Every structure is written in C-alpha cells, then in structure tokens.
Amino acid sequence: MTTTDDEDLDVRRLTEISRELPAIDLDAESAARISRRAADDLGKRPLRRNLELVLVFAIVIVYLVWVIGKVLELLG
Amino acid sequence: MADDERxxxxxxxxxxxxxxxxxxxxxxxxIYAYLVRMTRRKDAAEDLLQESFLRLAQSTARLAPDTRLGPYLFTIAHRVFISWTRAQAVRAQLAGDLPAREVAGDTRSPLEALADSQAQLALERAFAQLAPAYREVALLVGVEGLSPSEVADILGQKPEAVRQRLARARTQLAEALGDHAPKSWRTPS
Structure with missing residues (x-):
C-alpha cells in the first residue's frame, strides 16, 4: 500500500515526464468532419435507446390489452 | 468550475x-491524444473520438448543471475505448488469432514518428510498453493533470487501486526509460 506522500511523488514525477511527450493532434479536415457529424446528433437520443423505449411501450400495451381482455372475459 | 465551462x-x-x-x-x-496512446492506432483513435463526441451530443439533455467536462469526456472516452478493446479481442478470436501484443519494435510506429528527439522517442516507447491499465492511469494523471480520485471515478475503480497502478506505472516507466529517465527518477525516493 502506498502513502499519500508516495502518491504525491508519483503524480509529480509523472507530470514532469509527461511534459516531454510529443504533441498529438488530428488534421483540421478530420476534426471538422468529426465535429460536424457529432454536432448533427446534438440533443438526439441514441437510436438504441429509442428502440428500447418503443419495445417497452409495445410490451406494456400488449400486456394491458391482455389484462383488460381477461377482466372483460371474467365479467362477461 | 471555470465560468467558461459553466x-x-x-x-x-x-x-x-x-x-x-x-x-x-x-x-x-x-481526448484524441489519449485515444491514440491507448489504441496505438490513429485511424481507430479518430473513430473513437467521433464516437465519444457523438455520445456527448446524445447525452447533453441529461448533463447536470455542475458537470465538469474534462472528467465527463474522459469517462466517455474510457468506456468507448473499453468497448473497442473488447470488439478487437472478439475479432481476433474469430480470426483464430491472439490479440496483437503491443510491443515496440525496431520500426517506428506513426505515433513514434511524431517524436523529434531520441528522448521523446524513448518516452513514447516507454509509455507504449506499459500495460494498458497502467498506461491509462499514467496518461490521465501525468498528461491530463487529473487527480487520482478523479481518475478512480472515470475508471470506476477504488482510489487505492488507482494509487497502486500509478506507483507501478512510474516504476515501469523508469525501468523502460533506463538512461533516458530524468535524473531525479534515478535517485532513491
């Protein structure tokens, strides 16, 4: 188990050496394409989440119809 | 939280x-630099960068007003990277292969080609040689300046586990760097 002092030292030394890493960036054209593509989905729910909602809604409706049918059957 | 960020x-x-x-x-x-160093592939990193920002775009309505965007985006990028890693492993299994080992060879990878000195090249290779779990912690703390507790939240790990990975990452980096390690690293801590 390491102490807080050891942790501080690890952080300091990793920060110190990481400054020497070369800068990495993607080209401007790719950046613009990715930004445009992602921004087009701003505020949209993911498709899978929409499908999940539709499926749950459909299952609930079918179940309710079945329950109502059964109740009517018992009453009739 | 900075006014800009708010x-x-x-x-x-x-x-x-x-x-x-x-x-x-x-x-x-x-985010891109983190993904390049985690995947070791620029094409994959571009795809994962797009996926990360797509997920941000699709989750904006659920953001809390006091969300700190750095840790939030790195959490998304980490999850996207984990999904990619699993997909790669499945693909390799289906192909009847073992996953490719990330060992720096004699030829320079596109990432290493960015280095413009022997010291930078040694450092890039040393990071590449770290196991992904250690590399990730070293990058998030050392390069991104996130605190170990923020990194624990991002990775869904206990702070103690992050502290241990941090210590091991530094030890392994020092070993991999050898003579290229800063002088302060070679003295007993």
Missing amino acids: AWVDGLRRGDRAAFDAVFAAFRRR
Whole structure:
C-alpha cells in the first residue's frame, strides 16, 4: 500500500515526464468532419435507446390489452 | 468550475451548437491524444473520438448543471475505448488469432514518428510498453493533470487501486526509460 506522500511523488514525477511527450493532434479536415457529424446528433437520443423505449411501450400495451381482455372475459 | 465551462454546460443542456463546437475545440486534442496512446492506432483513435463526441451530443439533455467536462469526456472516452478493446479481442478470436501484443519494435510506429528527439522517442516507447491499465492511469494523471480520485471515478475503480497502478506505472516507466529517465527518477525516493 502506498502513502499519500508516495502518491504525491508519483503524480509529480509523472507530470514532469509527461511534459516531454510529443504533441498529438488530428488534421483540421478530420476534426471538422468529426465535429460536424457529432454536432448533427446534438440533443438526439441514441437510436438504441429509442428502440428500447418503443419495445417497452409495445410490451406494456400488449400486456394491458391482455389484462383488460381477461377482466372483460371474467365479467362477461 | 471555470465560468467558461459553466457556460458551455448550460449551452450543451440547451442543445446550443456554438457551445458544442467550443467544447469540441477545447477538448478534442486531449481526448484524441489519449485515444491514440491507448489504441496505438490513429485511424481507430479518430473513430473513437467521433464516437465519444457523438455520445456527448446524445447525452447533453441529461448533463447536470455542475458537470465538469474534462472528467465527463474522459469517462466517455474510457468506456468507448473499453468497448473497442473488447470488439478487437472478439475479432481476433474469430480470426483464430491472439490479440496483437503491443510491443515496440525496431520500426517506428506513426505515433513514434511524431517524436523529434531520441528522448521523446524513448518516452513514447516507454509509455507504449506499459500495460494498458497502467498506461491509462499514467496518461490521465501525468498528461491530463487529473487527480487520482478523479481518475478512480472515470475508471470506476477504488482510489487505492488507482494509487497502486500509478506507483507501478512510474516504476515501469523508469525501468523502460533506463538512461533516458530524468535524473531525479534515478535517485532513491
């Protein structure tokens, strides 16, 4: 188990050496394409989440119809 | 939390395109560099960068007003990277192969080609030789300046586990760097 002092030292030394890493960036054209593509989905729910909602809604409706049918059957 | 960041979060919650563009411009290099160093592939990193910002765009309505965008985006990027790693492993199994080992060879990878000195090249290779779990912690703390507790939240790990990975990452980096390690690293701590 390491102490807080050891942790501080690890952080300091990793920060110190990481400054020497070369800068990495993607080209401007790719950046613009990715930004445009992602921004087009701003505020949209993911498709899978929409499908999940539709499926749950459909299952609930079918179940309710079945329950109502059964109740009517018992009453009739 | 900086005023800029608060304004960006407010904008994102309203679905404001300008706020999204500002966040993309502010964070894309950091997220991309993290993904390049984790995947060791620029093409994969570009795909994962797009997926990360897509997920941000699709989750803006659920952002809390006090969301800190750095840790939030790195959490998304980490999850996207984990999904990619699993997909790669499945693909390799289906192909009847073992996953490719990430060992730096004699030829320079596109990532290593960015290095413009022997010291930078040694450092890039030393990071590449770290196991992904150690590399990730070293990058998030050392390069991104996130605190170990923030990194624990991002990775869904206990702070103690992050502290141990941090210590091991530093030890392994020092060993891999050999003579290229800073002088202060060679003295007993």
